[in-house]
Structures are given as structure tokens and as C-alpha cells.
Amino acid sequence: MTTRELQEVKKALxxxxxxxxxxxxxxxxxxxxxxxxxxxxxxxxxxxTDYTKIQRLEQDIQRLQQEKAQLEQKASKSTEYENELKRxxxxxxxxxxxxxxxxxxxxxxxxxxxxxxxxSYLTRDxxxxxxxxxxxxxxxxxxxxxxxxxxxxxxxxxxxxETISELRSWVEVKQYQNEKGGAIDAEYAIVIESE
Numbered sequence: 001m002t003t004r005e006l007q008e009v010k011k012a013l014x015x016x017x018x019x020x021x022x023x024x025x026x027x028x029x030x031x032x033x034x035x036x037x038x039x040x041x042x043x044x045x046x047x048x049t050d051y052t053k054i055q056r057l058e059q060d061i062q063r064l065q066q067e068k069a070q071l072e073q074k075a076s077k078s079t080e081y082e083n084e085l086k087r088x089x090x091x092x093x094x095x096x097x098x099x100x101x102x103x104x105x106x107x108x109x110x111x112x113x114x115x116x117x118x119x120s121y122l123t124r125d126x127x128x129x130x131x132x133x134x135x136x137x138x139x140x141x142x143x144x145x146x147x148x149x150x151x152x153x154x155x156x157x158x159x160x161x162e163t164i165s166e167l168r169s170w171v172e173v174k175q176y177q178n179e180k181g182g183a184i185d186a187e188y189a190i191v192i193e194s195e
Contacts, residue, residue, distance in 0.1 A: 005078070006078045009074050012067075013067075013072065013075070017064075020061055023061055026057060027058065027061070030053065
């Protein structure tokens with residue numbers, strides 16, 4: 001039940017109580033009315049009490065009492081619903097906070113794993129190409145002193161040095177060792193160099 005419905009119920013209850021009070025007063029007035037005696041030649045006492053009106057008023061009072069009980073019951077249920085709604089909202093907020101914390105931890109773990117895999121691929125590929133170049137240079141000794149080969153290797157060295165420099169500016173790696181001396185995991189932190 002909404003706050004507005006609760007206010008309407010309370011308003012209806014107040015009106016019903018006022019109507020009951022007014023009807024009770026009216027009934028009491030009718031009951032306390034002194035009977036009027038008319039004296040005539042014929043001696044006859046006339047009872048002017050309107051019994052149908054009294055009966056109708058008593059029925060109205062009973063109806064209003066029933067409505068009052070129903071309205072009080074609805075107001076009680078409304079309070080229970082509001083308390084339950086507050087409890088459910090609090091529980092939802094707690095679960096949302098737990099989910100956000102879990103999601104952030106999962107994202108951190110995924111990002112760390114992705115960086116680890118990419119660094120592994122880079123290391124593997126650089127090692128593979130270095131072995132291939134070493135083998136090519138060893139097998140083809142006739143390229144020694146070739147200025148084109150020399151410029152190409154110097155260009156490669158320059159690119160690799162720039163890559164290493166850039167990698168150092170991006171991250172610092174802290175490695176944790178397990179009891180047997182092997183690496184457990186690596187933690188990456190962005191480092192901003194001041195110019």
C-alpha cells in the first residue's frame with residue numbers, strides 16, 4: 001500500500017469516526033426526547049419516537065464500526081508492507097555492493113591475466129625471432145660487413161630499445177615467490193614519469 005493510499009485510508013477512518021459520533025449524538029437526542037403528551041378530550045398518549053429512524057441510525061453505527069475495523073486492519077497491513085519494503089531495499093543494496101566488489105575483483109584479475117599473456121607472447125616471439133636471426137647470421141657468414149644488413153640490425157636495435165624504454169615507463173613488476181622459490185603471480189602498477 002502506498003503512502004497516498006494510507007493517507008486516504010486514514011482520512012476515510014477519520015470521517016467514519018466523525019459520522020459515528022454524529023449519529024450517536026443524534027440517536028441519544030432521539031432517545032432522550034421526552035414523549036409529547038397531547039391532551040384532548042379523548043385521552044390518548046401519542047408516542048412520537050421514530051423507531052424506524054432509530055433502527056436506521058443503529059444500522060449506520062454498526063456499518064461504520066465495521067468500516068473502522070477494516071480501515072484499522074488496512075492501516076496495520078500498510079505499516080507491515082512498508083517495513084518489509086525497507087528491509088528488501090536494504091538487502092538489495094547490500095547484494096548490489098557485494099556484486100560490484102566481486103565484479104571489480106574479476107575485472108582486475110582478467111586485466112592482470114591479459115597483460116601476463118600478452119607479455120608472454122611478446123617474449124616468446126622476440127626469442128623465436130632472435131634464434132632465427134642468430135641462425136641466419138651464423139649460416140650466412142658471407143653477409144658480414146654488408147652495410148644494408150648493418151643498417152637493418154641497427155634499426156631493429158633502435159626499435160627494441162624504444163620498446164624496452166616504453167615498457168619500463170608503463171609498468172613496474174613485483175614478483176612474489178612461493179616457498180619453493182617459483183613465481184606465484186605478478187602485480188602490475190602504472191608508473192608515470194615526470195618530464
